Amino acid sequence: MTSHTPADTFPRQYARTLRYTVGAPRSFSVASDGSRVVFLRSLPRPSAGETPRAGDRANRLWTLDTATGEERIAADPVALLGGGEEDLSPAEKARRERSREGSAGIVGYSLDGAGALAAFALSGRLFTADLVAGGTIELPAEGPVVDPRLAPDGVHVAYANTAGELRLTRADGTADRALAQPDGPGVTWGQAEFIAQEEMSRDRGFWWSPQSDRLLVERADDTPVRRWWIADPANPGTEPAEIAYPAAGTANAGVGLWLIGLDGGRTEVRWDDAAFPYLARVHWSAGGVPLLLVQARDQRSQRILGVDVETGATEVLFEEHDDAWLELFQGVPAWTPDGKLVRISDGAGEDGVRALVIGDQTVTGADLLVRSVVAVTAEEVFFTASGGAGETDPEPGWIAVGRISHDGKRLSWEAANDRPFTSVTSAVHAAGITVRATAEPDLPGTLVQVARDLPEGVVVDVVATVASYAETPVLTARPVFRFAGERRIPAAVFLPTGYDRERDGLLPVLMDPYGGPHGQRVVQAHNPHLNSQWFADQGFAVVVADGRGTPGRGPAWEKSIAFDFAGATLDDQVDAVRALAEEFPLDLGRVAIRGWSYGGYLAALAVLRRPDVFHAAVAGAPVTEWELYDTHYTERYLGHPAERPEVYAANSLTGHAAGLERPLMIIHGLADDNVVAAHTLRLSSALLAAGRPHTVLPLSGVTHMTPQEEVAENLLLLQVDFVKKSLGL
Numbered sequence: 001m002t003s004h005t006p007a008d009t010f011p012r013q014y015a016r017t018l019r020y021t022v023g024a025p026r027s028f029s030v031a032s033d034g035s036r037v038v039f040l041r042s043l044p045r046p047s048a049g050e051t052p053r054a055g056d057r058a059n060r061l062w063t064l065d066t067a068t069g070e071e072r073i074a075a076d077p078v079a080l081l082g083g084g085e086e087d088l089s090p091a092e093k094a095r096r097e098r099s100r101e102g103s104a105g106i107v108g109y110s111l112d113g114a115g116a117l118a119a120f121a122l123s124g125r126l127f128t129a130d131l132v133a134g135g136t137i138e139l140p141a142e143g144p145v146v147d148p149r150l151a152p153d154g155v156h157v158a159y160a161n162t163a164g165e166l167r168l169t170r171a172d173g174t175a176d177r178a179l180a181q182p183d184g185p186g187v188t189w190g191q192a193e194f195i196a197q198e199e200m201s202r203d204r205g206f207w208w209s210p211q212s213d214r215l216l217v218e219r220a221d222d223t224p225v226r227r228w229w230i231a232d233p234a235n236p237g238t239e240p241a242e243i244a245y246p247a248a249g250t251a252n253a254g255v256g257l258w259l260i261g262l263d264g265g266r267t268e269v270r271w272d273d274a275a276f277p278y279l280a281r282v283h284w285s286a287g288g289v290p291l292l293l294v295q296a297r298d299q300r301s302q303r304i305l306g307v308d309v310e311t312g313a314t315e316v317l318f319e320e321h322d323d324a325w326l327e328l329f330q331g332v333p334a335w336t337p338d339g340k341l342v343r344i345s346d347g348a349g350e351d352g353v354r355a356l357v358i359g360d361q362t363v364t365g366a367d368l369l370v371r372s373v374v375a376v377t378a379e380e381v382f383f384t385a386s387g388g389a390g391e392t393d394p395e396p397g398w399i400a401v402g403r404i405s406h407d408g409k410r411l412s413w414e415a416a417n418d419r420p421f422t423s424v425t426s427a428v429h430a431a432g433i434t435v436r437a438t439a440e441p442d443l444p445g446t447l448v449q450v451a452r453d454l455p456e457g458v459v460v461d462v463v464a465t466v467a468s469y470a471e472t473p474v475l476t477a478r479p480v481f482r483f484a485g486e487r488r489i490p491a492a493v494f495l496p497t498g499y500d501r502e503r504d505g506l507l508p509v510l511m512d513p514y515g516g517p518h519g520q521r522v523v524q525a526h527n528p529h530l531n532s533q534w535f536a537d538q539g540f541a542v543v544v545a546d547g548r549g550t551p552g553r554g555p556a557w558e559k560s561i562a563f564d565f566a567g568a569t570l571d572d573q574v575d576a577v578r579a580l581a582e583e584f585p586l587d588l589g590r591v592a593i594r595g596w597s598y599g600g601y602l603a604a605l606a607v608l609r610r611p612d613v614f615h616a617a618v619a620g621a622p623v624t625e626w627e628l629y630d631t632h633y634t635e636r637y638l639g640h641p642a643e644r645p646e647v648y649a650a651n652s653l654t655g656h657a658a659g660l661e662r663p664l665m666i667i668h669g670l671a672d673d674n675v676v677a678a679h680t681l682r683l684s685s686a687l688l689a690a691g692r693p694h695t696v697l698p699l700s701g702v703t704h705m706t707p708q709e710e711v712a713e714n715l716l717l718l719q720v721d722f723v724k725k726s727l728g729l
Contacts, residue, residue, distance in 0.1 A: 010474050010534045015712035018103060020527050022057050023469030025437075025448050026426070027108065031115030034431030036131065037064040037450055037466070038074070038118065040106055044469040058086075058105025061118060063131050066433060066450055069464035075129040075136045077105040077122050086123040089144040090241075091162040095197070097673065097703055108147070112154035117171065119157045121145040126159060128171055139173045146191060147204065151212035156262070158190070158206060158215060166190035166206060166217055168262065179217070179260050186223035186244070193220040193253040195246060198674065199632040200280050200328055210286040214261045214309070216269070218279065224251035230673055234700035243673050248627050248634040248648075249641040255279050257292070259309060267312040271305055278632065280328050287335025287376075291317075299325045299636045304333045304343065322346060324559035325636045327354075331373030331383075336406060342381060344370050347555030354555055356383055356404065363408030369554050371399065375429035380405055382414075382429045386552055395481040396490030397523040397552070401427045401436055414451065423524040435466075439525035441479055445470050446527075475537065477529035479544075481522065485579035489572050490522040490546040490553070492529060493584050494536035506587035507541035508727050511577060511606075511614070515547055515569050516598030517558065517637065522546045535594075538720045539729070541586050547572025563638055565626075565651045570605055574613050588613075592723045596620035597675060597704070600667075604653050604683070607662040616726030618719045620667040621675045621704055624653040624683040628676065657686035663726035665695040667715070669702030695722065 014020070025041040040059040061075035077086075086104060088096075096107070109120040111131075118129045124144030129136045141159065148159035150171065158168050158179070166189040169176035180189035191205040205218040222244040229240035246252045257269040257279060271294060280302070281293035290307040292314065301321045305314040318333075318341065320326060326346050334342045340359035347354055356364045356373070358381060364370055367387070374382040380403045387393040401414040401424050414427070414434055425446055426437045432453040437446045448466035479492040495507070512532045514521050521528070521544045529544075536542040546552065548568040549561035561568050573593070581588050593614050595603040600622030606614040626634050626648050627641050641648045649655055664687075668680040680696060687694045697718065699711070723729075 008474050009713060010530070011713035011716045012709040013471065013474055014530065014534075015709035017471050020445065020470050020473060020530075022103065023471065024445060025062075025466045025468060026059075028426065028428045028435040028437075028448075029111055029115060030428060030430035030433045030435065031111075031131075032113060032431055033115075034433045034452075035066060036115065037066060037433070037435055037464075038062070038109070038111060038115065038131065039064070039435075039466065040109070041466075041469060042103070042105065045471060057103065059103055059107060061106050061109060061120065061129055064450065064464060064466060066452075066463055069450075071467065074118065074131050074134070075106060075120065075127065080122055080127060080136060080138070089124055089162050092124065092144060092146065094673070095146065095203070097705065110149040112150045113152035114154065117150060117154045119148045119150045119171075121148055121159070124162075126157065126169070128157065137173065139169055139171070140176050141169060142167055142176065142178075147206075149206065149208060151208050152210055153212040155212065158208070160188070160190035160205060164188040164191075166215075166260070179215075179262075179264055180219070180258070180266075184221065184223070186225075187219065187221045189219055190217050191220065192218065193222065193255055194225075194244065195252060195630060195632045196255075196279070198630060200278070201330065202280065202282075204282070207282050207284050207290070209284060209290075209309070214259055216282060216284060216290055216307075217258050217260050219256045219258060220253050221255075222253040225253055226250050228676065230671060230676065232701065233670060233698075241673075245673070245676075246631045248629060248631055248638075250631065252277065252297075252631055257282075259307075259312060267310075269307055269312045269314065271303075271314045276301070276303055281333065283332075283334050285335055287337050288339050291333045291335070291341075293328075293333055295326065295328075297631075297635065298639065299632070302326050304341070317341060318343065320346065322555075322559075324562040327555075327558070329370075329372055331375075334373060334376050336376055336381075337378045340406065342373060342376055344373065352554070352556050356381060358406050358408070361408060363404055363406075364411075368402075369552065371551075374401060374427045377429075380410075382427070382434070384424055384427065393483075395524070396483060396546070397481060397492075397520070397525075398422060399424045399523070401434070425525070439523070439527065441477075441481075441524055441526055441529075444473050444476075444526050473527065473530055475530060475533060477526050477533040479529045479532075480584075481524075482580065482583070484545060484576040487548075487572065487575065489576045489579075490550075491576050491580060492522050492532070492544045493580060494529065494532050494542040494544075495584070496536050496539060497533075499585075501585050504585075506585045508539070508590035508729060509577060509586045509588070509592070510535055510540040510542045510723065511573055511591065511593040511603075512542050512544050512599075513547075513573060513593070513595055513602055514550070514597070514599040515545070515573065515595065515602045516549055516565070517561075517633075518551060519598060520546055520551045522552075534716070535720070539724075540592075541584060543577055543580060543586070545573055545576035547576065561637060563644065563647050565601075565637065566605055566609065569602055570609060573602065573606065574610060577613070590615060590727045590729075592616040592618070592727060594618040594620070594719060594723070595622075598623070601653065604664060604666070607664055608653060608656045608659050611659075611661040614662065616663045616723055618665045618667065618722060621669065621672060622653070622666065622679060622683070623675055624679040626651055628679055628682075654683050654686040657683065657692060658690040660687060660690070660692040660694065663695075663722070665697060665719070665722045667697045667699065667719075669699045669704060671701050672704045674704040
């Protein structure tokens with residue numbers, strides 16, 4: 001890790017380094033022979049007094065030789081652009097917003113089957129890099145280019161573009177042509193639709209066959225989707241941006257799938273898309289026919305389908321149902337090389353266990369909560385997991401990489417520093433090589449190790465450590481982990497640096513939750529807790545509590561919020577702070593709460609519903625009326641608004657505006673196209689109509705992501721000032 005500038009403050013450094021991700025290695029792949037690891041990383045920040053280099057923050061494409069540990073740059077975006085700035089299309093900016101991608105330079109790449117050639121887009125242009133002999137070339141392309149992907153044999157590159165086309169070019173730079181072109185307004189080929197990117201964690205829209213002779217290609221038509229317009233009030237001469245936003249209860253984009261040969265021949269893939277309209281996962285490997293995972297709109301039923309590549313017909317291989325909803329997982333469904341189906345059960349009819357299933361056999365039990373599949377080999381499946389329902393864990397928040405034989409009889413753990421139960425942030429495996437990024441509470445950043453498989457046992461042969469150029473934080477997080485209360489709510493407590501109980505007494509409390517689905521905050525790591533520690537150092541006891549609805553505790557824990565956001569998630573914040581006050585110096589007469597996105601909703605909800613517990617709130621980008629949020633997320637948890645209007649009314653904030661008795665600050669980026677500013681404006685209007693004083697802080701030009709460092713610093717300081725004044729400090 002690199003040093004920081006002496007004049008740095010934490011808020012500025014936190015924003016400038018994109019939460020300490022600038023300079024950290026990421027996006028790992030392993031060559032098919034295990035000889036090299038490929039990854040992205042920017043350069044180190046210049047030391048004090050050195051002249052900044054052009055594009056220091058831009059990601060380069062790197063390789064690491066697994067025999068020697070030597071790293072080298074395979075593609076340098078600054079050199080490729082001649083020192084000029086990137087020119088991102090509006091479509092690419094929107095794509096990065098969906099994936100919360102804030103970095104610059106090369107932000108993604110694909111490899112051929114051997115891992116010898118890489119393809120990537122840069123400033124809307126198409127490039128390839130020879131990872132063996134060295135050298136980078138630009139290929140002629142009809143851009144701006146989106147998501148280029150090499151065929152496994154390395155002969156062709158397929159790519160989408162902002163005109164909605166899917167195109168094909170040879171990797172030698174010849175014969176660029178269209179494979180599919182839009183056949184109407186709103187039609188795109190080869191790109192994931194908004195809902196897939198935002199809510200399904202599927203950012204791909206086409207997939208190569210293992211034989212490199214054809215592709216599976218998504219055709220999306222957003223014509224049915226309702227249009228919204230995002231204006232820039234600070235610049236009234238600017239035309240509002242039009243977005244297709246599928247709000248709860250309204251139409252989604254039409255999504256279909258086609259098999260397209262290299263000659264342009266097409267075969268439509270057919271399934272019951274009226275009953276199962278969501279295309280959630282696509283997998284195509286040498287182990288069997290292509291696999292699709294499709295979901296019903298209410299996400300309580302889903303099917304795994306096999307595709308006949310000659311006719312496009314599909315066969316139901318597995319179907320499951322859950323009365324609440326079914327979660328999606330990374331890495332599944334998949335095939336083993338000998339044709340067994342690999343999936344993760346979601347507790348439906350299987351004793352409430354989120355387990356790994358290989359063929360017809362469930363190979364993990366109730367002691368583990370399987371979270372994703374990392375890789376499938378001829379003998380084993382590599383997966384990430386945490387501790388089941390957490391009933392026997394000494395501390396919450398660990399995530400580890402396990403490997404289990406296909407028959408379930410042999411399980412071992414990929415451990416870092418002989419500590420299997422830390423927090424794995426990413427992992428890949430291929431050709432007997434595992435690349436694992438691991439975080440620990442007492443070490444800043446992540447440790448990225450390259451390890452070679454050993455036949456038996458938990459010992460790991462580490463052959464290299466990937467260097468990190470991320471800056472060292474200017475402060476140290478000191479989380480104290482606990483299971484709080486009778487429900488054993490995972491929690492972390494932060495006290496001011498240097499706090500002395502006899503001298504300082506009880507502390508005002510700042511709850512700092514996300515508190516909702518897919519947002520685990522209590523993890524065995526350091527950097528994710530820095531923001532909370534900074535708030536603690538302003539004179540608070542900060543509490544982060546992962547109540548019901550958050551991941552990491554199993555299906556029953558997550559699904560207890562079905563049709564009721566406002567109940568369990570808020571109750572668990574109350575129970576956590578009260579239980580922790582029995583051990584920690586928490587002044588329950590001075591409790592504030594802050595949060596962003598779902599955390600912003602929870603913060604506003606807290607002062608509206610429980611003013612007896614919460615005495616002030618800062619709500620950032622809150623959802624205030626769930627009818628204004630998107631289909632896939634909202635309907636998964638609350639149902640369809642036409643079928644359950646009472647559920648939407650009960651979970652709305654605007655309907656409870658008259659109950660505000662405590663100070664409330666609402667912050668919202670006016671360019672937010674995920675949680676649009678209408679949420680805050682409607683709540684503010686309802687509060688005004690009810691005669692309830694409140695504060696609104698609009699952020700001009702800011703989306704759902706973190707603003708620039710000057711704005712970020714002042715934003716945090718304003719929150720602290722608001723909370724202190726509200727609590728009488």
